[in-house]
Amino acid sequence: MIALLGYLGVLLGLVSASTLAYTGVRAVRRGGRVDESVRWSVTGLALGAIVAFAALELGVLTHDFSIAYIARNTATTTPFVFLLASGWAALEGSIVLWGLMLAGFTWVLAGKVRGDDRLGVGALAVMGAVAVFWFGMMASVANPFAICTEVIGGTCSATSWFPIGNAVAPLEGLGPNPLLQNHILMAIHPPMLYLGYVGFTVPFAFAISALAQGVQGKAWLVRTHRWSLIAWLFLTAGIILGGWWSYEVLGWGGYWAWDPVENAAFLPWLIGTAFIHSAIVQERRGMLQAWNFVLVIATFALTILGTFLTRSGVIASVHSFSQSLVGPALLAFLVVVLVSSLALFAARIHLVASSPRLDSVVSREGFFLVNNLILTLFAFTVLLGTLYPLIIDALSGREVSIGRPFFDKVTIPLAFALLLAVGVGSIAPWRVAKPQILWQRTRGGVATGLAAAAFAVVVGVSSIPVLGVIALAGFVIGTIVGFFLRQAGARRAAGAGLREASWTVFRNDLGYWGGQISHIGLALLAVAIATSSALAVRGQLQLAVGDSGVVGGYCVRYDGTFQEVTPNRIVDGSTMTLLRDDCSTFVAELAPRVNRYRGASQAIASPAVHTGIVEDVYLSIAGGSSETIALDVFVFPLQWLVWVAGGIMILGGFVALGRKLRRRDTLPATPPEPEESRV
Amino acid sequence: MSERTRNLIVGAVSVAALVVIVAGLAGRSGPTDPTPQERAYQLEIRLKCPFCVGESLADSQSGVARDLRVLIERRIAEGATDQEIIDEFVANYGESILLDPGGKRWGIALWALPVLLGAVGVYAVVRLRRPAGVPVDSEAGSR
Numbered sequence: 001m002i003a004l005l006g007y008l009g010v011l012l013g014l015v016s017a018s019t020l021a022y023t024g025v026r027a028v029r030r031g032g033r034v035d036e037s038v039r040w041s042v043t044g045l046a047l048g049a050i051v052a053f054a055a056l057e058l059g060v061l062t063h064d065f066s067i068a069y070i071a072r073n074t075a076t077t078t079p080f081v082f083l084l085a086s087g088w089a090a091l092e093g094s095i096v097l098w099g100l101m102l103a104g105f106t107w108v109l110a111g112k113v114r115g116d117d118r119l120g121v122g123a124l125a126v127m128g129a130v131a132v133f134w135f136g137m138m139a140s141v142a143n144p145f146a147i148c149t150e151v152i153g154g155t156c157s158a159t160s161w162f163p164i165g166n167a168v169a170p171l172e173g174l175g176p177n178p179l180l181q182n183h184i185l186m187a188i189h190p191p192m193l194y195l196g197y198v199g200f201t202v203p204f205a206f207a208i209s210a211l212a213q214g215v216q217g218k219a220w221l222v223r224t225h226r227w228s229l230i231a232w233l234f235l236t237a238g239i240i241l242g243g244w245w246s247y248e249v250l251g252w253g254g255y256w257a258w259d260p261v262e263n264a265a266f267l268p269w270l271i272g273t274a275f276i277h278s279a280i281v282q283e284r285r286g287m288l289q290a291w292n293f294v295l296v297i298a299t300f301a302l303t304i305l306g307t308f309l310t311r312s313g314v315i316a317s318v319h320s321f322s323q324s325l326v327g328p329a330l331l332a333f334l335v336v337v338l339v340s341s342l343a344l345f346a347a348r349i350h351l352v353a354s355s356p357r358l359d360s361v362v363s364r365e366g367f368f369l370v371n372n373l374i375l376t377l378f379a380f381t382v383l384l385g386t387l388y389p390l391i392i393d394a395l396s397g398r399e400v401s402i403g404r405p406f407f408d409k410v411t412i413p414l415a416f417a418l419l420l421a422v423g424v425g426s427i428a429p430w431r432v433a434k435p436q437i438l439w440q441r442t443r444g445g446v447a448t449g450l451a452a453a454a455f456a457v458v459v460g461v462s463s464i465p466v467l468g469v470i471a472l473a474g475f476v477i478g479t480i481v482g483f484f485l486r487q488a489g490a491r492r493a494a495g496a497g498l499r500e501a502s503w504t505v506f507r508n509d510l511g512y513w514g515g516q517i518s519h520i521g522l523a524l525l526a527v528a529i530a531t532s533s534a535l536a537v538r539g540q541l542q543l544a545v546g547d548s549g550v551v552g553g554y555c556v557r558y559d560g561t562f563q564e565v566t567p568n569r570i571v572d573g574s575t576m577t578l579l580r581d582d583c584s585t586f587v588a589e590l591a592p593r594v595n596r597y598r599g600a601s602q603a604i605a606s607p608a609v610h611t612g613i614v615e616d617v618y619l620s621i622a623g624g625s626s627e628t629i630a631l632d633v634f635v636f637p638l639q640w641l642v643w644v645a646g647g648i649m650i651l652g653g654f655v656a657l658g659r660k661l662r663r664r665d666t667l668p669a670t671p672p673e674p675e676e677s678r679v
Numbered sequence: 680m681s682e683r684t685r686n687l688i689v690g691a692v693s694v695a696a697l698v699v700i701v702a703g704l705a706g707r708s709g710p711t712d713p714t715p716q717e718r719a720y721q722l723e724i725r726l727k728c729p730f731c732v733g734e735s736l737a738d739s740q741s742g743v744a745r746d747l748r749v750l751i752e753r754r755i756a757e758g759a760t761d762q763e764i765i766d767e768f769v770a771n772y773g774e775s776i777l778l779d780p781g782g783k784r785w786g787i788a789l790w791a792l793p794v795l796l797g798a799v800g801v802y803a804v805v806r807l808r809r810p811a812g813v814p815v816d817s818e819a820g821s822r
Binding site: 251252254257259260287357358359360361366369370373376377380381384385388392396398399400401402403404405406409410440443444446447450451453454457458462467538539605622623 | 682685686688689692693695696697699700703704707716720724725727733734735737738739740745773774775776777778779780785789790792793796797800801803804805807808809
């Protein structure tokens, strides 16, 4: 019953998505008036998505194991939060959530399309076309409502794709993947990522609408500015939460491994970030029109590629949870998106190819270009490294592995260049930056950077690369803060109080200062990544109960063991006391565990982390016998700053959402040079 | 505050900071030899864990990785150089044990393509620039 209801929801979504694509295009042809049929299609899409999602959640929460997805991915013993998350944690459910978000974005977008709006209606039609693919997946290769028709050995051994007929239900489900029920973050991180992924559909839809109708100018950019920023916010949050989850759950002592699936989320982030920056250049100076189309198409394509890499199992990764026909379907969709978008772009290139030229590379827009160059190169390198084993295998049949050593080597120099460009570019004037002005605005940053590096030397840092990152980050932060104080100071000179002056400067350009807050977050993140990786101390202790051992300035004492048995898992924990290296000054009690889940052979080490002001101490059980325990001990300086800096980047994005949009060209446009200008 | 005063302050702070940095670093004994654990870790992040999915020897918690980590530490204790240990792994497991194929054969394109794209990008940015001082040049030409 639930299965049939849910499947009908999927079908309603599919039909509505198709009519939205059709009626949307028809409305464009008729001049852009949003008619009733478009509105009904949007309503149907939203309703279908809600019914499908609600039915799946209802089935999950009521343990309806006659639905194969629910029998495979949940159990009666699964705790409530993870049960709720099971509705979207596995393959088919994740596509239902995706469809719900896409329908939600389409609904909100439709509310903003009124009267004669060809660009907006066209975008709705594109949203409909994209939704046809996702709901088509749900109705076919990734049907979450397939019912169980035969049970052998307590598990569902045969399924019927269409949910009508005699359903049988196993008595108990298999339960979620252990990795997915180990930490609350796993219920939050994927939806955040999806919101980011799906959010970039809206700018893509507007870009395609503008290209298809030959609408020139920046209207599509202005209308999608907030959408892009919101998508970026969610994607950023999703990536940072993913890193945090990895750190808290996986027990290997890291948060980023350049794993193909991590890269898959990072790629749209890089290009999406480049797009947000280059969109500003077009809004302000009318430059980069063609490039913006390329970036937004690339961002959207990379979200599909990311999903493909995650869900197809084509690249071995700890994240690839499943294999099915979904992979080929996603690949086909990616090819269709790329070929049709780029063909459309090529057909319209004459409309976008003329744009004003750069007066000087040393200018705000020049640094935006440098930023775009670095981010694109960054993304290209990560993409190449991720796909390289596949490419080489296809070309020569040889096996090649690409991992952290490669990615570190290529991305660290790019990250240094990016930080430098962020520092100078943030404060460079538009058009042409005179050296004298640049010096006035950056000299505070130079002094701050050097002072920060000197401070780091005094507290004991000797690593030259780490000092370099600290100096650059100090330069970025000092430059931005100095620029702010300079402007607030000018207001104070005009008679305002300090608080009033600062607030006025800040409020008058929320977009700019929001961006600068994100840049400060980025600089702090760079410091945190550098210290927590380059200055980390790693050790392993073999301890018997009562013994203690010293690693990296800390003494760890093994006090004993405990066991917790809950319906879904058995926890074998060890109680440890963390002391200073004199082995007498108490720091913290810690309890690293090993979790064994019902129905899963794999045991999962659950680390225990003590976060201090300066550094994290991370204990993870690596093994052991009846007498002794093997304990990995890691010390990560400034690890907490990784998460805080990520939060600051997100905060900056929120502030920038308050930005007043420039719908007109406020800067005098330079005379165009159509005969020469190419992008 | 005049421009001159500001520049002086910045200069003084910068010089003082540089003195602290140079003195601080010079006062420390030069780069000490890495501990055996540190050497082992640096090797482990360069090697793929065989039979694992996309994890390095350093990151993997599988039994195989654990055994191989012990093996690396033993070889270091026996006095093997880093290169000898890497070569032994390549001999046993093939080139695909390396997580960075380096500059050999198939590794070349991996490094060359990003460099090439970077060059194209720099060229594009420079091309997009309005030729500096065109009016001045044409004046000079007319003279």
